Amino acid sequence: MHKNILLILTFISVSFSQNFETYFLNTSMRVDYFHTGTKDTESFSIDKIYEEKFFAGNKNNLIDNLNLGEYLFQIFDAKTNTLIFSKGFSSIFQEWQTTDEAINGNEKTFHETIRFPFPKDKILLTISRRNKFVGDGNIMQFGEIFSTSIDPNSNVSKNIETKNQSFEIFKNGNPNSKVDIVIIGDGYSNLDKEKFLQDANRFANSLFATYPFSKHKDKFNIIAVETISENSGIDKPDKEIFKNTILGTTYNFFGSARYVLSENNKSIYDAVQLVPYDAIAILVNDDRYGGGGIYNLYTTCYTKTDNPEMEWQMDYVFVHEFGHSFAGLGDEYYSSQVSYNDFYKKNVEPWEPNITQNTNRQTLKWKNFINDDTPIPTLWKKNEYDSLGKERSKLNRLANDYYEKRKPLYEREQEILKTSKYKNEVGLFEGAGYISNGMYRPSIDCRMFSVSLVDFDAVCSKAIEETIDFYTK
Numbered sequence: 108m109h110k111n112i113l114l115i116l117t118f119i120s121v122s123f124s125q126n127f128e129t130y131f132l133n134t135s136m137r138v139d140y141f142h143t144g145t146k147d148t149e150s151f152s153i154d155k156i157y158e159e160k161f162f163a164g165n166k167n168n169l170i171d172n173l174n175l176g177e178y179l180f181q182i183f184d185a186k187t188n189t190l191i192f193s194k195g196f197s198s199i200f201q202e203w204q205t206t207d208e209a210i211n212g213n214e215k216t217f218h219e220t221i222r223f224p225f226p227k228d229k230i231l232l233t234i235s236r237r238n239k240f241v242g243d244g245n246i247m248q249f250g251e252i253f254s255t256s257i258d259p260n261s262n263v264s265k266n267i268e269t270k271n272q273s274f275e276i277f278k279n280g281n282p283n284s285k286v287d288i289v290i291i292g293d294g295y296s297n298l299d300k301e302k303f304l305q306d307a308n309r310f311a312n313s314l315f316a317t318y319p320f321s322k323h324k325d326k327f328n329i330i331a332v333e334t335i336s337e338n339s340g341i342d343k344p345d346k347e348i349f350k351n352t353i354l355g356t357t358y359n360f361f362g363s364a365r366y367v368l369s370e371n372n373k374s375i376y377d378a379v380q381l382v383p384y385d386a387i388a389i390l391v392n393d394d395r396y397g398g399g400g401i402y403n404l405y406t407t408c409y410t411k412t413d414n415p416e417m418e419w420q421m422d423y424v425f426v427h428e429f430g431h432s433f434a435g436l437g438d439e440y441y442s443s444q445v446s447y448n449d450f451y452k453k454n455v456e457p458w459e460p461n462i463t464q465n466t467n468r469q470t471l472k473w474k475n476f477i478n479d480d481t482p483i484p485t486l487w488k489k490n491e492y493d494s495l496g497k498e499r500s501k502l503n504r505l506a507n508d509y510y511e512k513r514k515p516l517y518e519r520e521q522e523i524l525k526t527s528k529y530k531n532e533v534g535l536f537e538g539a540g541y542i543s544n545g546m547y548r549p550s551i552d553c554r555m556f557s558v559s560l561v562d563f564d565a566v567c568s569k570a571i572e573e574t575i576d577f578y579t580k
């Protein structure tokens with residue numbers, strides 16, 4: 108009996124890798140395209156297709172079963188119409204759709220990239236978005252919004268060799284069975300080369316100092332690629348500071364002082380094209396608190412502060428943002444300002460594994476983590492926490508005395524979180540996803556909730572571990 112099961116399992120795994128050999132080469136196809144639209148329309152057009160030197164993904168897991176992300180791309184073998192690869196992702200475009208600029212009727216284009224193993228024969232590429240409502244408490248299903256056929260034997264560009272030097276920060280094994288993170292830098296001039304390597308090491312260490320990454324260090328490879336900018340530092344449009352940098356990252360993205368992203372997508376993917384990677388992290392050589400993270404796109408994080416007491420906040424930001432970009436985690440906080448309007452729509456269950464509008468114990472996505480005697484929703488000192496809101500809103504993150512003024516408030520917040528009754532349990536705690544009422548998180552505190560060095564909670568940890576497994580098992 109046991110032997111038979113083992114035989115079947117072996118057979119399945121062999122047939123999956125055979126699938127890889129049947130349909131793919133050992134390199135990657137990179138498809139660059141333009142994603143254009145308004146607050147409620149969107150269209151796609153292909154820009155350029157490349158062959159990249161490496162495929163770093165897992166040859167046994169070609170079909171994405173994680174069901175994360177706002178979008179999904181799928182690759183079909185054109186001859187047999189067989190699904191041979193898929194991957195979920197999110198985009199800057201979808202966030203832009205919830206900003207004032209979009210709501211005021213504007214149209215905008217973003218450059219985007221998807222990557223998959225390089226196909227041997229003609230394929231059909233489709234992009235789908237979550238647009239099918241399937242009842243309360245359920246996440247939306249994907250509906251196809253774009254498709255195009257691609258012939259791998261025509262109009263494919265090859266890698267261009269660059270002078271970018273790469274450095275192994277951690278090497279644990281074959282990229283096909285490890286999570287491969289590539290770290291690049293923006294706003295590091297020729298004089299900042301040494302700082303870049305120090306920063307890359309710092310943030311790799313801060314990731315592995317946080318549970319559950321701490322438990323799985325041996326499943327990661329981390330490589331740093333030196334990307335040199337003309338100037339030191341990055342754009343701060345609100346201060347009229349503009350720099351010439353290689354990746355074009357900027358503060359004030361979507362008008363938020365601390366939000367750091369880049370619209371220069373092509374330069375990011377060009378910078379990493381010569382190394383094997385599954386995930387991109389961008390360190391920005393600047394001193395204003397900030398960062399960003401979008402699922403299966405990239406993480407950004409600042410790397411400087413003139414207040415040594417506050418250096419830990421950089422580690423907080425890096426790991427928090429990596430939670431977004433690597434495992435599709437949602438923000439669990441709800442008490443600071445964001446630039447979105449109705450980022451999460453009422454009565455639409457978020458696809459993020461760690462936030463919910465569902466209050467039904469039987470169908471709740473993290474129901475298996477909840478003890479029978481834990482009340483749903485779960486009481487916590489929310490009124491007390493919210494009563495600090497006035498003081499919180501008076502703080503100016505860009506003021507010189509920000510950290511000084513924030514300290515007593517931070518201590519009171521931590522006191523509330525640490526003395527709430529269900530602090531060590533998974534439950535249904537109201538306040539999450541930028542919404543105070545009707546949106547819930549699994550734990551009182553988590554790296555996705557408070558600005559502190561707290562670990563990921565049990566539900567986020569499971570999502571992270573499932574993603575690690577997908578790349579490594």
Ligand SMILES: [Zn+2]
Nearest residue numbers: 427428431438
């Ligand atoms: Zn966040």
